[in-house]
């Protein structure tokens with residue numbers, strides 16, 4: 666770190682839990698953010714300002730007017746621009762010293778797996794808005810033993826869970842939400858979402874990602890549910906499912 670870095674990250678370095686070495690670790694880390702919508706916006710902004718040295722932003726969608734209500738990384742002059750590109754442009758203006766990669770096309774599960782393998786990713790944030798993507802991201806993160814920080818939000822409610830695949834006893838996303846092939850997901854486009862609720866969950870994802878990178882006891886095998894009406898959090902514990910199609914030792918991962 667040079668003098669400018671020491672000044673920029675000084676308030677982190679003051680924390681004994683982070684210190685010089687921890688900040689250096691963040692600068693040496695590579696975090697991948699899947700989805701640059703309501704969750705990915707605040708998450709990627711905090712990861713960048715915190716000095717995560719390399720970010721990969723994945724989104725194949727374009728910025729629409731209806732996104733601006735909650736997707737705070739995008740601005741009016743970015744309408745119809747790819748979301749990952751738009752996010753990169755905003756984030757670079759906060760921190761021009763980090764590397765930001767853009768994946769602006771929809772990747773197959775295999776292509777995503779290859780990308781992760783090749784680019785030594787340290788943590789993945791699932792900020793997507795559909796089960797198909799969540800299941801794919803879960804499989805790839807599990808296969809490559811990369812911690813997965815998963816968030817979702819609808820109406821006044823948000824959810825957060827961390828699957829730390831560096832630890833073999835960690836459950837996976839499918840242990841918690843098994844893929845029964847049913848398309849029963851609730852979408853913000855149909856049900857609405859109060860803007861700050863995605864902000865709260867996205868910020869929590871960035872917090873837990875930093876804790877994962879610094880080994881500061883990220884929450885484990887717990888689903889945290891936020892109720893924006895009562896402003897209260899509920900915690901549900903869950904365990905690795907021995908029958909899980911993805912992560913159980915009896916399942917075939919080939």
Ligand SMILES: [Zn+2]
Pocket residue numbers: 836837838839840841905906909910911912913
């Ligand atoms: Zn599982």
